[in-house]
Amino acid sequence: MQKFHLLEPISLDEALGVLAKEDARVIGGGTALVVLLRNRLLSLRYVVSLGKIPGLRIIEPCGDGVYLGACTRLRDIEGSALVAERLPLLRTAVGHIGNVRVRAAAMVGGTLCEADYQSDFSLALVALGGRVRVRGGRGERVIPIEDFYLGPYTTALEAGELVTGIEIDGAPRGASSAYLKHVTGPVTDRPCVAVAAVVGLDAAGRCAHARLVLGGVNGVSSRPLRVKAAEDLVTGDKITAKAIADMSAIAYREADPASDLKAPAWYKKQMVRLFCRRALEEALAQGSRSLATG
Numbered sequence: 001m002q003k004f005h006l007l008e009p010i011s012l013d014e015a016l017g018v019l020a021k022e023d024a025r026v027i028g029g030g031t032a033l034v035v036l037l038r039n040r041l042l043s044l045r046y047v048v049s050l051g052k053i054p055g056l057r058i059i060e061p062c063g064d065g066v067y068l069g070a071c072t073r074l075r076d077i078e079g080s081a082l083v084a085e086r087l088p089l090l091r092t093a094v095g096h097i098g099n100v101r102v103r104a105a106a107m108v109g110g111t112l113c114e115a116d117y118q119s120d121f122s123l124a125l126v127a128l129g130g131r132v133r134v135r136g137g138r139g140e141r142v143i144p145i146e147d148f149y150l151g152p153y154t155t156a157l158e159a160g161e162l163v164t165g166i167e168i169d170g171a172p173r174g175a176s177s178a179y180l181k182h183v184t185g186p187v188t189d190r191p192c193v194a195v196a197a198v199v200g201l202d203a204a205g206r207c208a209h210a211r212l213v214l215g216g217v218n219g220v221s222s223r224p225l226r227v228k229a230a231e232d233l234v235t236g237d238k239i240t241a242k243a244i245a246d247m248s249a250i251a252y253r254e255a256d257p258a259s260d261l262k263a264p265a266w267y268k269k270q271m272v273r274l275f276c277r278r279a280l281e282e283a284l285a286q287g288s289r290s291l292a293t294g
């Protein structure tokens with residue numbers, strides 16, 4: 001690994017000053033960045049840790065949702081009662097990431113900015129909705145999560161900008177969710193196929209809110225794929241077994257995976273249909289139970 005200087009600024013302004021002037025990059029937990037440095041796929045003069053800047057390792061209420069600071073560790077999310085109550089989908093997805101060592105090191109900022117198209121985290125965020133808070137030399141910007149991911153390993157961040165945190169919307173009150181991940185290798189792998197489903201029912205048991213998002217299967221844009229046509233199909237209606245089959249068939253048609261070492265494209269498409277059905281059934285069963293118990 002080439003030598004670099006590790007800088008630990010104590011304020012955002014100081015960090016932005018370094019990022020504006022020098023050959024520098026922010027480091028979070030380093031679980032992705034250090035691999036690039038070690039394999040000489042990237043060389044940097046300065047690596048900037050935000051760990052000494054106050055207020056960036058924080059989990060707090062934000063509207064009906066939750067705000068996560070950039071230096072919050074994935075393990076903090078897993079252990080948070082607030083996240084468990086308001087964002088159970090995110091908690092489940094985070095629990096699927098790598099292993100405990102990875103989750104103890106990896107941070108919200110790094111996990112967002114790595115922008116891997118097979119990321120469990122970004123898939124859950126797109127299903128829930130949210131806004132990324134960004135600081136740069138020209139002040140603060142707030143970027144909707146769906147606009148943050150531009151493509152494989154590419155975000156909407158401009159040179160000299162850094163992420164300070166993310167506001168995540170809670171699913172509507174009473175909504176239920178499911179997150180299912182299918183791996184073809186070790187359990188610590190990124191998903192071959194993953195599905196996030198959110199379903200909100202009204203008092204009459206009709207669908208008032210639906211989200212269906214796929215991960216690992218969008219070969220063209222390489223970012224989480226929201227299946228809006230499937231969501232629109234059920235909104236306002238009862239979610240019957242036929243509706244679930246139709247939604248899963250739409251997801252099957254829209255998924256455009258690439259063949260890779262995990263699986264051939266045709267297999268991933270079959271798994272999309274299967275896991276969409278299972279995720280929707282699981283979310284619906286939870287929603288119907290909550291409706292029955294009031």
Ligand SMILES: Cc1cc2nc3c(=O)[nH]c(=O)nc-3n(C[C@H](O)[C@H](O)[C@H](O)COP(=O)(O)OP(=O)(O)OC[C@H]3O[C@@H](n4cnc5c(N)ncnc54)[C@H](O)[C@@H]3O)c2cc1C
Pocket residue numbers: 025026027028029030031032033034050070096097098099102105106107108109110111112113114118119120121161162163164187188189190191
């Ligand atoms: C063994 C292993 C198993 C894994 N399994 C999974 C899995 O099952 N599912 C899954 O989704 N992922 C998995 N991952 C990926 C893992 O989730 C990411 O490596 C991790 O979340 C990245 O977070 P980090 O804080 O370590 O980022 P870093 O490595 O520190 O940084 C990643 C990128 O983000 C940039 N960055 C960091 N913080 C900021 C900031 N505040 N502002 C702007 N840019 C920033 C860095 O410059 C770098 O480009 C696995 C990784 C490993 C090593």
